Amino acid sequence: LLLAARIWRKQHESMDPSCVVSAVQAGGGGVMVWGIFSWHTLGPLVPIEHHLNAAAYLSIIFLDFCANHSLSITNTMFE
Template identity: 55%
Template sequence: MEHWKKVMWYDESCFQLHHADGRVRIWQNQYKSMHPTCMSTILQAGGGSVMVWGMFFWLDLGSLIHVEQRLNSTTYLSIIANQVQPIMLMVYPKGDGFFQQDNAPCHSAYIVQEWFQEHEGDFTLLRWPPQSPDLNAIEHLWDEVKRAFRQLVPQQLNLTELDSPIHQAWCQIPRITFQHLVESMPRRIAAVLKAKGGPTKY
């Protein structure tokens, strides 16, 4: 646990303006098939979404950043240099912190890996297996944030007004929630090993 308490977890997530994407299945009586509550309206403007970047560690939530454009290697490197490094140096001044990222293409780009090598004394990049969402604790944190977000967003909200409820949902996550996620890491690893890399309950 002392190791996992020194990990900074990172991920990006997409928040939809309207939450019903694709097909939604409901139970209904036959005579209610045309009832308004059993139907979904068409969005002429296509709805839309907002991409945000966030991180957390044992003691606190980190920054939540609205990503204006597609998260490519250049954008990601800017976030790492301007957001991650200062926080890592502040939280782990001895350079004994670990930074977790998955294997998305922008994470493994040459310019990003080269930057990490140049700053390897500031913190350690945690080695991470590919396609392993059940090991990434922040995936479950996003679930909590999105549940809180859905309770805050009125139906009449437009895309430009999403930032405030997203940040509000992020900030109201209690510390015990993300500490429980960190505490689950030994169990997650044991489950993945037992499943020999297959799916787990996480």
């Protein structure tokens, strides 16, 4: 998580503890999401909690996209 903040200080206060914001960096974390967009609209961001195989991918497309947009998966083309 990257946080941005403006800190107003005078030139001689550059290392004053009240003018410094510390940050802790840690590795190993991550988030995977699936999303869709078109020229006209944005679709939902769907969190992917496990490995994504073909069956899980089709499930996301059918449940989270087609169902929300009243589309039939049999007459819809995805590229």
